[in-house]
Amino acid sequence: MEKLLELDNIHVSFQTYGGEVKAVRGVSFTLEKGESLAIVGESGSGKSVTSKSIMRLLPNKIGSIKQGSIKFQGKDLAKASEREMEKIRGAEISMIFQDPMTSLNPTMTIGKQIMEGLRKHQNMSKSEAKERAVNLLKLVGIPNPELRVDEYPHQFSGGMRQRVVIAIALSCNPKVLIADEPTTALDVTIQAQILDLMRDLQDKTGTAIILITHDLGVVANLAQRVAVMYGGMIVETGTVDEIFYKPKHPYTWGLLASMPKLNAESKELLAIPGTPPDLMNPPKGCPFAARCPYAMEVCLENMPEATDVSSSHKAACWLLDERAPKVEPPEEALVGGAR
Amino acid sequence: MAVVEREKLLEVKNLKKYFPAGKKGVLKAVDDVSFDIYKGETLGLVGESGCGKSTTGRTIIRLYDATEGEVLYEGDDVHDKKSRSELKKFNRKMQMIFQDPYASLNPRMTVKDIIAEGIDIHGLAKTKKDRENRVYELLETVGLNKEHANRYPHEFSGGQRQRIGIARALAVDPDFIIADEPISALDVSIQAQVVNLMMELQKERGLTYLFIAHDLSMVKHISDRVGVMYLGNIVELTTSDELYEEPLHPYTQALLSAIPVPDPELERSRERIILEGDVPSPINPPSGCRFRTRCPHAMDVCAAVKPKWQEAREGHWVACHLYDEEAVKQQN
Numbered sequence: 001m002e003k004l005l006e007l008d009n010i011h012v013s014f015q016t017y018g019g020e021v022k023a024v025r026g027v028s029f030t031l032e033k034g035e036s037l038a039i040v041g042e043s044g045s046g047k048s049v050t051s052k053s054i055m056r057l058l059p060n061k062i063g064s065i066k067q068g069s070i071k072f073q074g075k076d077l078a079k080a081s082e083r084e085m086e087k088i089r090g091a092e093i094s095m096i097f098q099d100p101m102t103s104l105n106p107t108m109t110i111g112k113q114i115m116e117g118l119r120k121h122q123n124m125s126k127s128e129a130k131e132r133a134v135n136l137l138k139l140v141g142i143p144n145p146e147l148r149v150d151e152y153p154h155q156f157s158g159g160m161r162q163r164v165v166i167a168i169a170l171s172c173n174p175k176v177l178i179a180d181e182p183t184t185a186l187d188v189t190i191q192a193q194i195l196d197l198m199r200d201l202q203d204k205t206g207t208a209i210i211l212i213t214h215d216l217g218v219v220a221n222l223a224q225r226v227a228v229m230y231g232g233m234i235v236e237t238g239t240v241d242e243i244f245y246k247p248k249h250p251y252t253w254g255l256l257a258s259m260p261k262l263n264a265e266s267k268e269l270l271a272i273p274g275t276p277p278d279l280m281n282p283p284k285g286c287p288f289a290a291r292c293p294y295a296m297e298v299c300l301e302n303m304p305e306a307t308d309v310s311s312s313h314k315a316a317c318w319l320l321d322e323r324a325p326k327v328e329p330p331e332e333a334l335v336g337g338a339r
Numbered sequence: 340m341a342v343v344e345r346e347k348l349l350e351v352k353n354l355k356k357y358f359p360a361g362k363k364g365v366l367k368a369v370d371d372v373s374f375d376i377y378k379g380e381t382l383g384l385v386g387e388s389g390c391g392k393s394t395t396g397r398t399i400i401r402l403y404d405a406t407e408g409e410v411l412y413e414g415d416d417v418h419d420k421k422s423r424s425e426l427k428k429f430n431r432k433m434q435m436i437f438q439d440p441y442a443s444l445n446p447r448m449t450v451k452d453i454i455a456e457g458i459d460i461h462g463l464a465k466t467k468k469d470r471e472n473r474v475y476e477l478l479e480t481v482g483l484n485k486e487h488a489n490r491y492p493h494e495f496s497g498g499q500r501q502r503i504g505i506a507r508a509l510a511v512d513p514d515f516i517i518a519d520e521p522i523s524a525l526d527v528s529i530q531a532q533v534v535n536l537m538m539e540l541q542k543e544r545g546l547t548y549l550f551i552a553h554d555l556s557m558v559k560h561i562s563d564r565v566g567v568m569y570l571g572n573i574v575e576l577t578t579s580d581e582l583y584e585e586p587l588h589p590y591t592q593a594l595l596s597a598i599p600v601p602d603p604e605l606e607r608s609r610e611r612i613i614l615e616g617d618v619p620s621p622i623n624p625p626s627g628c629r630f631r632t633r634c635p636h637a638m639d640v641c642a643a644v645k646p647k648w649q650e651a652r653e654g655h656w657v658a659c660h661l662y663d664e665e666a667v668k669q670q671n
Contacts (some may be wrong), residue, residue: 042526157617187553192611244601254529259601269534273532
């Protein structure tokens with residue numbers, strides 16, 4: 001497989017009134033051509049900040065990439081100039097945002113918004129771009145695209161707007177599509193439509209997807225590989241089967257156990273006690289140690305290294321050290337075949 | 340089934356709530372909904388946004404006045420013209436927990452005053468000391484501690500704020516709590532904490548819940564029975580196990596099949612019923628069965644006649660022509 005995007009030890013901080021918030025603390029991963037990688041985590045885990053730093057969309061007065069490199073086709077995006085980024089955004093890497101209600105311009109027709117990128121990046125004439133816009137609307141499943149192309153966002157429903165956002169993101173055939181909670185604001189039946197569409201489009205276009213979400217159901221549906229984030233770090237990464245069926249990190253166990261299963265009888269949910277760490281003063285050791293039922297002394301003092309479980313599966317946990325006691329995941333965390 | 344024997348706490352009869360929309364339009368948010376809630380049970384109400392589930396909850400507790408219909412609480416109509424003092428009596432028995440823990444707590448009040456507001460209104464504490472002790476007790480009940488009493492809402496996380504909201508609801512010692520999407524604004528690991536707390540409190544205090552949510556897996560987990568709403572109507576109502584194992588209404592079937600399950604292998608092999616299109620506008624809903632425009636099994640009769648609300652099996656109610664022999668006969 002060909003490496004498309006490679007993040008190496010990315011650190012992102014925000015300067016706030018109260019001090020420096022270390023939102024992302026050493027994130028590394030690679031994205032291969034045509035694959036879909038899900039980044040899972042709770043609010044404040046740094047998943048959105050990571051994706052925004054790839055696009056260099058951090059608020060530039062207060063947020064900055066402190067360290068690390070983002071290699072995309074041989075170029076380091078972390079050091080690219082604003083001009084260089086403008087050529088990449090939308091053309092090579094594009095993004096779908098969570099809220100389709102606010103990510104479209106209410107004063108511009110849908111067609112104009114789709115054409116914007118085409119005109120800028122591909123130097124299309126107006127009529128060419130319009131034709132392409134109609135085709136894109138058809139591709140994302142909007143009925144009567146010839147008429148709808150001249151309508152405004154308020155004339156579309158939430159699901160339809162998200163389809164338009166996807167059409168815009170795909171307009172210039174990007175190599176990477178970053179989808180930040182693309183279905184969170186949608187209803188389940190509409191979510192099913194959009195997930196279906198994204199899978200279908202990926203098959204057709206071969207675009208690599210970075211899916212950012214907190215919904216493990218969506219991950220199981222769409223992703224091939226998964227990175228679990230907590231406290232600004234990736235605590236576990238592996239193929240979707242490895243993460244769901246052979247999870248190694250207690251936080252991943254906790255996430256899986258705290259979700260009610262539709263096909264199991266109701267027992268008490270295994271909640272993760274406590275709340276996520278304050279990234280203004282991040283803990284010295286493992287970020288999850290304070291909430292981890294298996295925490296040892298070493299966890300509070302030293303950050304565990306990412307340990308290889310298999311060639312594709314890594315977890316950063318002291319339990320994987322050979323000196324640690326053997327611990328089995330709780331029964332509630334076992335999914336489907338592993339049960 | 341044991342459910343049938345149980346005592347009814349709340350009876351909702353032909354409840355309607357219309358809102359004016361524009362000059363002539365009427366938005367029928369809740370249109371002829373009937374169901375009962377038994378003592379000590381949790382009734383879940385699910386549906387997509389705009390289906391009227393929150394309006395139903397808010398009309399039951401009389402945050403909205405009903406356009407038509409009755410809500411009988413232990414046989415007494417909540418919507419009968421009531422004086423303030425009579426309404427106060429209901430307010431003590433019925434409480435509500437809201438969706439957004441950031442918007443539902445007054446940022447200028449301390450946690451102590453927020454929780455004690457109901458205690459003050461109903462005069463449940465005789466002395467200042469008594470009031471304080473009650474607040475402390477409530478804080479501990481919901482897993483917070485005494486020291487939190489003098490702080491302001493902004494000092495708490497989302498999960499903690501929702502706990503404060505629960506403590507406030509419990510302050511007047513209610514029998515019945517309407518929880519309107521109490522966990523949808525929270526992170527997954529925190530959701531489980533709040534749901535566990537609610538289930539524990541129910542066991543300890545014998546509470547009855549109306550649990551409104553769009554997350555079907557969580558609703559299944561917490562509810563004894565579940566009602567499914569679509570465009571202002573309840574389309575199906577039964578025990579939560581039966582609903583998930585044998586959904587009858589095509590909308591329920593589609594809704595269940597649309598939920599992505601956290602199990603990759605199952606996700607790869609699962610056949611999904613994907614509904615076409617969007618929910619129609621409640622200002623001008625389709626004639627007959629409101630789901631017919633998206634229903635994969637729609638027949639001619641569905642456009643002409645509104646399906647009856649009938650008991651297809653014992654304790655399993657559904658409004659669909661597929662389960663109405665007469666309608667099917669007519670069709671053939």
